[in-house]
Amino acid sequence: MKIKNLIEEKTNIFFLDQKEMPDVWYNIQADLKNSLKPPLHPATKQPISLEDMLPLFPLGLIEQETSKEKWISIPSEIIDIYRLWRPTPLIRAKRLEQYLQTPAKIFYKYEGVSPTGSHKPNSAIAQAFYNKKEGIRKITTETGAGQWGSSLAFACSLFDIECEIYMVKVSYHQKPYRKTMMQMFGAKVIPSPSHLTEAGRKVLFENPDSPGSLGIAISEAIEVALKDEKTKYSLGSVLNFVLLHQTIIGLEAKIQFEKLGIQPDILIGSVGGGSNFAGFTFPFLEKKLTNHRDLKVIAVEPAACPTLTRGKFTYDFGDTIGMTPLLPMYTLGHNFIPSPIHAGGLRYHGAAPLVSQLVLDQYIEPRAYHQKECFESAIKFAKTQGIIPAPESSHAVHCAIQEAIQCREKNQEKIIAFNLSGHGHLDLSAYESYLEGKLEDYELYDEEIQKNLASIRF
Numbered sequence: 293m294k295i296k297n298l299i300e301e302k303t304n305i306f307f308l309d310q311k312e313m314p315d316v317w318y319n320i321q322a323d324l325k326n327s328l329k330p331p332l333h334p335a336t337k338q339p340i341s342l343e344d345m346l347p348l349f350p351l352g353l354i355e356q357e358t359s360k361e362k363w364i365s366i367p368s369e370i371i372d373i374y375r376l377w378r379p380t381p382l383i384r385a386k387r388l389e390q391y392l393q394t395p396a397k398i399f400y401k402y403e404g405v406s407p408t409g410s411h412k413p414n415s416a417i418a419q420a421f422y423n424k425k426e427g428i429r430k431i432t433t434e435t436g437a438g439q440w441g442s443s444l445a446f447a448c449s450l451f452d453i454e455c456e457i458y459m460v461k462v463s464y465h466q467k468p469y470r471k472t473m474m475q476m477f478g479a480k481v482i483p484s485p486s487h488l489t490e491a492g493r494k495v496l497f498e499n500p501d502s503p504g505s506l507g508i509a510i511s512e513a514i515e516v517a518l519k520d521e522k523t524k525y526s527l528g529s530v531l532n533f534v535l536l537h538q539t540i541i542g543l544e545a546k547i548q549f550e551k552l553g554i555q556p557d558i559l560i561g562s563v564g565g566g567s568n569f570a571g572f573t574f575p576f577l578e579k580k581l582t583n584h585r586d587l588k589v590i591a592v593e594p595a596a597c598p599t600l601t602r603g604k605f606t607y608d609f610g611d612t613i614g615m616t617p618l619l620p621m622y623t624l625g626h627n628f629i630p631s632p633i634h635a636g637g638l639r640y641h642g643a644a645p646l647v648s649q650l651v652l653d654q655y656i657e658p659r660a661y662h663q664k665e666c667f668e669s670a671i672k673f674a675k676t677q678g679i680i681p682a683p684e685s686s687h688a689v690h691c692a693i694q695e696a697i698q699c700r701e702k703n704q705e706k707i708i709a710f711n712l713s714g715h716g717h718l719d720l721s722a723y724e725s726y727l728e729g730k731l732e733d734y735e736l737y738d739e740e741i742q743k744n745l746a747s748i749r750f
């Protein structure tokens with residue numbers, strides 16, 4: 293068996309030659325048993341038309357959103373930029389295995405090697421490209437902790453597009469380094485709520501000290517994009533085309549595993565909106581959808597924001613104020629404000645419609661963990677493998693460790709693979725809090741979930 297050789301060879305990192313990088317994205321919509329329900333217009337509640345979407349997104353992306361074509365070519369301009377850091381390595385976490393004394397083999401795909409330290413540029417580059425192609429001069433977006441903002445700022449600087457980022461005010465002040473990154477790439481960063489938009493002024497009028505939220509920042513960024521036809525809006529997760537762009541991760545990993553002559557038994561990713569999880573797992577799910585291969589696919593979310601494990605599958609808004617189309621997804625209700633856990637990228641009330649549909653159809657198993665246990669696992673990982681995971685990614689790390697411990701108890705030599713979506717070098721203050729014992733777990737009661745779900749008007 294190849295896996296035996298692999299252990300004897302003492303190989304840890306499985307690189308892929310740049311010439312072997314995939315030149316198509318995988319569109320899982322082509323293989324779904326139950327197709328997605330269409331997004332609905334927020335006012336009329338009728339399926340939205342292309343014309344409804346055009347003020348916000350370029351046609352190239354709207355076409356990808358609804359495409360049923362299985363393989364979508366990656367334009368060579370995008371591949372050229374991907375080559376700045378792709379293909380990313382597939383790494384065997386051998387020292388973690390030894391520490392856990394598990395017969396399981398643990399692999400991770402490492403997206404932290406990208407310029408901004410996470411998977412997010414995979415879609416930011418593609419979105420900037422399609423906007424540039426259609427003559428767009430400015431892109432607006434929102435960002436929480438700043439992972440998405442810094443990735444889009446980087447992408448816009450490569451395509452010479454103006455970038456305006458509404459950053460949740462509390463993060464703007466608490467996370468100054470990501471703000472500086474965005475500014476270094478030439479973006480304009482505005483603390484949200486701001487006085488520049490009606491949405492921002494309305495919030496500030498009611499509460500001058502508002503710390504802001506992703507929902508408010510989305511409303512501001514959309515409002516600015518709608519006012520100028522050379523300006524469009526960009527979103528870093530949830531939508532089908534974002535998940536599509538991220539499939540480069542799983543497609544590479546598939547080739548890396550094929551070259552090793554092995555196949556993973558368990559696949560794991562963390563879920564905020566669902567883009568890194570989908571990007572890593574969808575290319576492997578293809579087989580499960582088309583010929584029922586036995587494969588366990590686990591989507592990990594924070595217990596403080598348990599969209600997939602305790603939410604409801606229904607139509608809901610993507611933002612707090614109700615400006616976006618209604619999407620069919622698992623949601624905790626658009627009014628749900630998650631507790632201030634440190635995995636900022638996982639604090640979202642909904643989940644991508646594609647991930648939601650596959651959870652509903654039981655192809656994906658959702659799981660929730662508290663932040664303290666995830667940080668504890670992240671530290672085990674850092675001590676053995678040397679990489680400090682982003683707090684978001686620590687959820688996937690923790691799940692992989694739980695699965696590896698189960699393999700030890702059952703004496704199973706399974707192959708576990710997870711996506712390490714980013715490094716945590718700009719999140720050290722969160723780890724500092726953990727080490728000082730200041731981190732809290734937040735219990736979420738059923739009454740609160742039910743109260744928020746009841747507010748969904750659909």
Ligand SMILES: *Cc1c(COP(=O)(O)O)cnc(C)c1O
Binds near residue numbers: 567569685
């Ligand atoms: C943004 C982010 C996430 C969560 O977003 P998804 O769209 O669910 O992938 C996870 N990990 C990292 C490092 C992030 O920056």
